[in-house]
Amino acid sequence: MHYPAPISRLIDSFMKLPGIGPKTAARLAFHVLDMKEEDVMNFAKALVDVKRELTYCSVCGHITDTDTCYICQDKTRDRSIICVVEESKDVIAMEKMREYKGLYHVLQGAISPMEGIGPEDINIPSLLTRLKDEEVQELILATNPNIEGESTAMYISRLIKPIGIKTTRLAHGLPVGGDLEYADEVTLSKAISGRTEI
């Protein structure tokens, strides 16, 4: 036995987190030992609360601690436009921009035949129900620019086309502050074809 049982259990728990190996886990566990009791109790409570109090918004699927999330509840937001994203984290990234004033729809995943995830396994059915009920004019498909994200966007846009709602996709191109030299060919080719007049 190298560690006393309580610290060894805490190390095991830390190791279940992504990117934390045995050495970091031990360092964090020993740090907890030296932390103020109040901070540790708050940490433990925060863990339990996240698991117990947070659910997914019944309308858009974003994480929330109320029945419908604060974005869906917000009367000032433009209800004619919905931005479709893969994860709740993407909503937060969009919100940090402070420019987009429409609603969201969180798919909680992307279509991936390799992993056996079909259209029914992510929040696509609930999106279709929303489109029937609400007066939506535009759907921004902001899924990730990778194979799964692209095919999910393609699938949704084909599904929506007959309903007559405009579907758009986020622009591809060079990231601001990036370096032309380090851009990959596909990004550069998208940046060329999507060039704008100044």
Added chain:
Amino acid sequence: MHYPAPISRLIDSFMKLPGIGPKTAARLAFHVLDMKEEDVMNFAKALVDVKRELTYCSVCGHITDTDTCYICQDKTRDRSIICVVEESKDVIAMEKMREYKGLYHVLQGAISPMEGIGPEDINIPSLLTRLKDEEVQELILATNPNIEGESTAMYISRLIKPIGIKTTRLAHGLPVGGDLEYADEVTLSKAISGRTEI
């Protein structure tokens, strides 16, 4: 408000850990959201237990969940030799070696005039009491090979000399598996002066 309150509290708690910034904290908090409820509850319990159940051994100062630690309780260990280390983590490093069979004394720090830590602020008085009561023949001063550790070792060895107990220090030299090319001058000079005949 970017995050729902419970997740934002969890992010704050993660950020109190060493080496975890806002982005990693958010990633870990979202991971907790997707973890099994049982794992999260165990994590929270482990945090509380570490803080509530672990104390310092009344004899050697090593962390323990019983009154005296499992090393001090172990009757098979050699009680004539004490290895003095700075932290409980150092005891664990020594124990992983599986070669040392003596006892330990954890100082819980090192003398550091810069940080206002004097001999009375770390477990030096309790070490002296132990030396009077027990039949110790050798004291291995295994404090870290940096300024604070060296001066702490020097201070203790001068204090102990009149009592007539042998004091030793861990050998300096090249780390096993290391590269001569990358060794610093001081280490190399210690390795030369401490060379052994083969």
